[in-house]
Structure formats: structure tokens, C-alpha cells
Amino acid sequence: MVDVVDTLHIPENLSENEDARPGSAIMRPVEIVAAALVAFIIGVLLLGVVSRYVFSLPFVWVDEVASIAFIWLAMLGAAIAVDRNEHLRLTLFVGMMSARLREFVETLALLAVAAFLGAMVAPAIEYAVEESYVTSAALNIPVSWRVSAIAVGIVLMLLLTLRYVFKTGRLVDIAAAALVVGGLGLAFWLLGPTLKGLGYYNILIFLIGIVAVCLVAGVPIAFCFGLGTLAFLVFSTSVPTVVMIGRMDEGMSSLILLSVPIFVLLGCILDATGMGKAIVDFLASLLGHVRAGMSYVLLGSLYLVSGISGSKVSDMATVAPALFPEMKRRGYKPKDLIALLSTGAAMADTVPPSIVLIVLGSVAGVSIAGLFNAGFVIAGVLLVALAGLARWKAAAEDMKGVRRAPLAVIGKVAIVAAPALVLPFIIRAAVGGGVATATEVSTIAVLYALVIGIVLYGGIGLRKFYQMLVETAALSGAILVILGTALAMAWALTQTGFARDLAVFMANLPGGWLTFMAVTIVVFMILGCVLEGLPAIVLMAPLMFPIAKNLGINDVHYSMVVVTAMNIGLMAPPIGIGFYIACKIGNVSPDEAMGAIWPYLIALIVGLVVIALVPGLSTWVL
Numbered sequence: 001m002v003d004v005v006d007t008l009h010i011p012e013n014l015s016e017n018e019d020a021r022p023g024s025a026i027m028r029p030v031e032i033v034a035a036a037l038v039a040f041i042i043g044v045l046l047l048g049v050v051s052r053y054v055f056s057l058p059f060v061w062v063d064e065v066a067s068i069a070f071i072w073l074a075m076l077g078a079a080i081a082v083d084r085n086e087h088l089r090l091t092l093f094v095g096m097m098s099a100r101l102r103e104f105v106e107t108l109a110l111l112a113v114a115a116f117l118g119a120m121v122a123p124a125i126e127y128a129v130e131e132s133y134v135t136s137a138a139l140n141i142p143v144s145w146r147v148s149a150i151a152v153g154i155v156l157m158l159l160l161t162l163r164y165v166f167k168t169g170r171l172v173d174i175a176a177a178a179l180v181v182g183g184l185g186l187a188f189w190l191l192g193p194t195l196k197g198l199g200y201y202n203i204l205i206f207l208i209g210i211v212a213v214c215l216v217a218g219v220p221i222a223f224c225f226g227l228g229t230l231a232f233l234v235f236s237t238s239v240p241t242v243v244m245i246g247r248m249d250e251g252m253s254s255l256i257l258l259s260v261p262i263f264v265l266l267g268c269i270l271d272a273t274g275m276g277k278a279i280v281d282f283l284a285s286l287l288g289h290v291r292a293g294m295s296y297v298l299l300g301s302l303y304l305v306s307g308i309s310g311s312k313v314s315d316m317a318t319v320a321p322a323l324f325p326e327m328k329r330r331g332y333k334p335k336d337l338i339a340l341l342s343t344g345a346a347m348a349d350t351v352p353p354s355i356v357l358i359v360l361g362s363v364a365g366v367s368i369a370g371l372f373n374a375g376f377v378i379a380g381v382l383l384v385a386l387a388g389l390a391r392w393k394a395a396a397e398d399m400k401g402v403r404r405a406p407l408a409v410i411g412k413v414a415i416v417a418a419p420a421l422v423l424p425f426i427i428r429a430a431v432g433g434g435v436a437t438a439t440e441v442s443t444i445a446v447l448y449a450l451v452i453g454i455v456l457y458g459g460i461g462l463r464k465f466y467q468m469l470v471e472t473a474a475l476s477g478a479i480l481v482i483l484g485t486a487l488a489m490a491w492a493l494t495q496t497g498f499a500r501d502l503a504v505f506m507a508n509l510p511g512g513w514l515t516f517m518a519v520t521i522v523v524f525m526i527l528g529c530v531l532e533g534l535p536a537i538v539l540m541a542p543l544m545f546p547i548a549k550n551l552g553i554n555d556v557h558y559s560m561v562v563v564t565a566m567n568i569g570l571m572a573p574p575i576g577i578g579f580y581i582a583c584k585i586g587n588v589s590p591d592e593a594m595g596a597i598w599p600y601l602i603a604l605i606v607g608l609v610v611i612a613l614v615p616g617l618s619t620w621v622l
Helices: 025-053 062-084 099-131 144-168 171-190 201-216 221-236 242-252 255-273 275-287 293-309 312-329 334-350 355-364 368-393 407-432 438-456 462-495 498-507 512-531 533-550 555-570 577-586 590-594 598-613
Strands: none
Touching: 025 062, 025 255, 025 438, 025 462, 062 144, 062 242, 062 255, 062 462, 099 144, 099 171, 099 221, 099 242, 144 242, 171 221, 201 221, 201 462, 221 242, 221 462, 221 533, 242 462, 255 275, 255 312, 255 355, 255 438, 255 462, 275 293, 275 312, 275 407, 275 438, 293 312, 293 334, 293 368, 293 407, 312 334, 312 577, 334 355, 334 368, 334 555, 334 577, 334 590, 334 598, 355 368, 355 462, 355 533, 355 555, 368 407, 368 555, 368 598, 407 438, 462 533, 498 533, 512 533, 512 555, 512 598, 533 555, 555 577, 555 598, 577 590
16 A cells, blocks of 8 residues: 555455456546646646745745645546556455355445445535635635545546446346345434434444444445445434535645655656666675675665655565565575565655655644654664564575675666665655655655656656556545545544543553553554555544643654554554565465564564654654
């Protein structure tokens, strides 16, 4: 999903009826503009890096221009994701329904999305008009040039959603779903005076109840948050809905988040050039001859490849095809391979350039450099835990015919892999050492990967590169809309006073910071199962981090606990989305793999407990 979703179209977020719906022809102009915006943002940021570090002549307008292009990229990308059905959603419960009921529920989910988007059109236009009276600092142009993207994106998504409803839904289902949505809206409106006096019960009704029902119905997560927050503001408060647009704008506009689409593109380049495969081959030549060596190679590859791609799905799709055939020959069962693959991907999510860490740093105000420095160490702790379990389980591994690779072969593979191997360390050293920001490093890394990929790894055709730019736009848009609506929901929670009361309650728990850590682990493991990583972080970070700080917990230490707990939840069946992605990549039935993953999850939990109890593991590198 991204770590939110994948760059390879592993359709964990698609319905069974429409597993690979391509983009429609009417969206081709939008895709061209979005692809151009990705390239333009990278070009502008590279110009800023060169002017600052080479000529010592920084252009003050670079950040502003990039910010304008970024919000347009986010909203156009979100529209492309709607067109391609690539917004992340939970399909577990929809998949359990009968075919006829599923058709109706999917139509209902689409109309719920359309209702949310339709309700947000007028506030988005109002917000753009209000911002037209504000002038930007560097370019001296109305800010409405930037925020108009929100209105345009909402209108595009609304039209595409309605088009898809009438293209795929039965008229009887559309009519019934419209009655349900309209009836609920009317009922809440009539109950408005009563609801406004219910206090915190409105959180239970709207910000938990409606969001939960929408999740079960398969509404994309971004719109689950949006529907819950919009209903909460409209029916239980007097806050104008234009405020919600402002909060969404804030959630999508942080300059730190500029690195998200660039690292997404970097993951695409990794897939296309085979840089990840080169790392796998090198580790296999070093360790493949020892007992459990292929498990070590799998875990080590995920650790290093994550330092390039920033995407768990990209990592798993790179590693699995290269290692699974040999591991099966040595007697590994497919279910054990899936267990090791999925938990290994969870282990590696703190390795820079983790998009989760970048987003966490943005919403919680934690140093990206500190997170990147600590992330390597924390992933190393989890790597040791998984490797120990893998060694114990490899007692019966079939080592017949396995030979140590000759030094000449190792040297040859090392030369091929060297340019790919150094990239994660360059990223970590540059950001962690304070030499450059995550955004600046991401642009340099993309340029480096493109050049190395073209020269050493076979290159990328223009058509393929264009497709990668469009994929980057769609995935980035899906991620950023989640961030926008989740931040709006988190803001609504704080305005009720709930955050203050939660802080008081947590501070008075017996056991102090240890109890708070235990609660944190449970909360984020559950949220990781249901919501996936980014929305869980954006929703809860504004509530939990101030409490942690008041209890004397270091921000970076707490971040490592949060991200690790969330990733364990992401891979935990029967709900964890990442587990199903791994099953699809490995072509193994989830029912078959479900029992095998628990020992590996327990190993991760043991590692997590160590990380939580020993702050120095996270802070000694700061």
C-alpha cells in the first residue's frame, strides 16, 4: 500500500467481478497530463537540487511550483485510480456474500462514494473561491491555482463513479441502493437536533459506526473516512463542510509527501530494470549453500530491496519468483514460503525509503532522518528473529546437490549487483546524515536508478516508462486521498475533545509507559489488519504521539513500535491485506497458508516486544 496498494496491480483491492479493469479511453488525456506532472515534479526538484548544491543558488520558487503540481497530480491520480478501480478497499466480507447480494452491495458502495463526492463538490468550489483572495509568496499568484485541483478531482471522480454505476449495475439495484443512501441521509437529518446533544456517542455512530459499515460493504478506505467525517460534521455539528476540504488539503499538501510519488516511481524502475533480481542473485551466491541459506537470502533480499523500492508488494514480487523454485526443490512447502515471504516483507517496512516512515514523519512531526537511521536497526532486530526461526525449521531441508558457488561466480554477480546494492545505503546516508531531505534524495535516486538501469540492466522503453508514470500517478493519488480524508477525520476527533480525554485516560493507566506501549501494540495491530498502514497512521498519530511524548517516550522509538505493530497486523490472517497479497504472488491458497504463518508472526511479536522494551535500539543511532 505502498505500501497502500501495489505498483504491480496485484488486485487485493479489486472486486471478484472486475479483477483487472483497464483505464477507459476517455481518461487518456488525464493520464497524459498526470504522467507529465510526475516527470515535471521530478525535473523541478532536480533543478532545485542542482541549483542549491552545485551552484549555491537556490531558486525560492521551486517548492511552490512543485507544491502546485503535486496537488494536481494527487487529484488527477485519484481520478485515474477510480477509473481503474485501484483505490484500496477491504473485500473480505463482500467476498463471503452470495453473488446476487454482492452485486447489490457493490452498487450500494459505489452510490455511497458518489453521494460523498457529490456533497463535496460545492464546498470544494467554495474553498477555491476563498483561496483566490490569497496570494502565494514566491510566484505571487492566487492560491486558487493550486486548490482548484481539489474541485476538479472531485468532479472527475464523481462522474467516473456514476458512469461505472450505470455501466455495471442493474437498474433495480441502483434504485434500491439510492433509496438506502437517501433514506439514511434523511433519517440522520431528521434526527439532527437529537444527535447534536449526544456528545461522544456521535463518535461511535459516525466516526466508528458508519466507517465500519462502509468498510464491510467494500467502500474504498479513503471514502469510508470521508463519509464518516462528512456525516459527523453535517448531522451532529454546525461546522461548515468547507472546513473539511481545508483539512483534506492540509493532509495532501505537505512538502515532505512530495517524495511519495517519486519513491513509488523508484519502485517501478526497480521492477522494470531487474535491479532487485541482481541483489537476490548476489545473496544467493553467498548464502545459498548453507542450511536455511535460501531463507536467509529471501529475508536479506527483502531487507535490501526495500531500501530501493519502498513498496512491500514490489519487494515480494521481485523476490518470490527468483527464490521459490529452488526452495521448493529443497523441500520447503508452499505455505511455509508464503509465511516467510509475508512476514519478511513486514520486517522490512522500516528500511528506508519506507513511504510509511515518510508519511509518519509528516503527520506526527518526527524527524525523517531519525526515522531512517533507526529503521535499519529495527528491521535488523526483526531479521534476526525471523532468521532464527527459519534456521530451526530448516532441520529437514534437502541439501543434496547443493554446492558452494565458486569465487569467480560470486565476484561476477557482485559486480552486476554492486550499483543496486549501494543505492539503499546512499539513501540512508544522505537523509540520515542530514545531507539532503527525503524529497531531494528521492529525485537523485530516481535519476541514478534510471541511468544505471539503462546502462547496466537493460534499460526501459519509452512506452514502458510512460506506463510507469501513469501507474505512479494512480497509486500516489490513491495514497494521498486516503491521507486527506484520514487527516480530516482525525481533526474531527480532536475537535470533540476526545483526544484530550483520551490523553488523560492513558496517562492515568497503571503501569505508566509500559502499559501505554502494550495498548499501542494492540491498537495498531488491529488497525493494521483492518485499515492497512497509511490510513491507520494518519488517523491515530495525532492522538497517540502527544500522549507518548507526555509519558517521556522518544518519538523515534515510539514510531518504530507503531510501524512494526501495524505491519504485523497487516500480515495477520484472516483480515490482514498483506497476507492475501503474498498468497496471490506465491500462487498459494490463503486457507493453506493461514496456519503456517503464525509461528513467523509470533517471532515478529517477540522482536516487537524487545524493540518496545529497549528504547536504545531505536535511539542509539540518533
